[in-house]
Amino acid sequence: HLALNYLVKSINKNSISDSRGAGLSTFGGVFTPSILTILGVIMYLRFGWVVGNVGLIGTLLIVTLSTSITFLTSLSIASIATDQKVKIGGAYYMISRSLGLESGGAIGISLYFAQALSVALYAVGFAESLLEVFPNIDQKMAGMITVVGVAMLALTSAKAAIRAQYVIMIGIAISLVSLLYGSPLEDSQIEMWGTPASESVPFWVVFAVFFPAVTGIMAGVGMSGDLKNAKKSIPRGTFLAIGVGYIIYMGLPIILASRADASSLIEDPMIMRRMQVP
Secondary structure: OHHHHHHHHHHHHHOOOOOOOOOEOHHHHHHHHHHHHHOOHHHHHOHHHHHHHHHHHHHHHHHHHHHHHHHHHHHHHHHHHHHOOOOOOHHHHHHHHHHOHHHHHHHHHHHHHHHHHHHHHHHHHHHHHHHHHOOOOOHHHHHHHHHHHHHHHHHHOHHHHHHHHHHHHHHHHHHHHHHHOOOOOOOOOOOOOOOOOOOOOOHHHHHHHHHHHHOOHHHHHOOHHHEOOHHHHHHHHHHHHHHHHHHHHHHHHHHHHHHOOHHHHHHOOOHHHHHOOO
């Protein structure tokens, strides 16, 4: 499930559209790429670390603060999307038409580097999880092969990349259901504030590590040129992805905190895999 998850994140960040005017719906064109990017590498490999450091209450607070910031951003996106015709270009198009070409160009460069670095994040996360399952593989080589493979798929057919999203969504759903019906790793009480203050990472450092997990709404906005009705699909799909992501991220800490103590959550990046149904 992790492998499929990271694959679609990279596809959504890098794909060059060869299906202009494809008429994608809200679900396929905005919600799916957004929620798949939200439920990504940080959820699978770092969320246990977050819960272990700041505890259940601290994690719920971080998720709420992060989602609130993303929600405020989505309000601006919805305002721009419903005020003008949104063409291909996603966030760059919207910003440049609202603030001018100069501001749009400057921000667009930052967006480009952010997208490129996020692909590296997903590739490294995939390679790290692969190494945990297959200890004998070369992590760097696995990451390089992943990036090259995803790039070739994206350049070959954007339609295939779009269809792959549904397969990845099914994989993520199965992994979450498997976690829900899993079992505790040890007898432990829910730790409301994580490890002792002298040992834990500061709250705002943990917040900074988690925050990129909720910024995946740009993946859906980036599909603006392929949407059947961008004016309706972008706001609806974005809000829906934020809502579903918030519900999942508020539920997972309860499961994690009730099944393992703080030290185990911090030390094992793959602890969610150990909690799942065998």
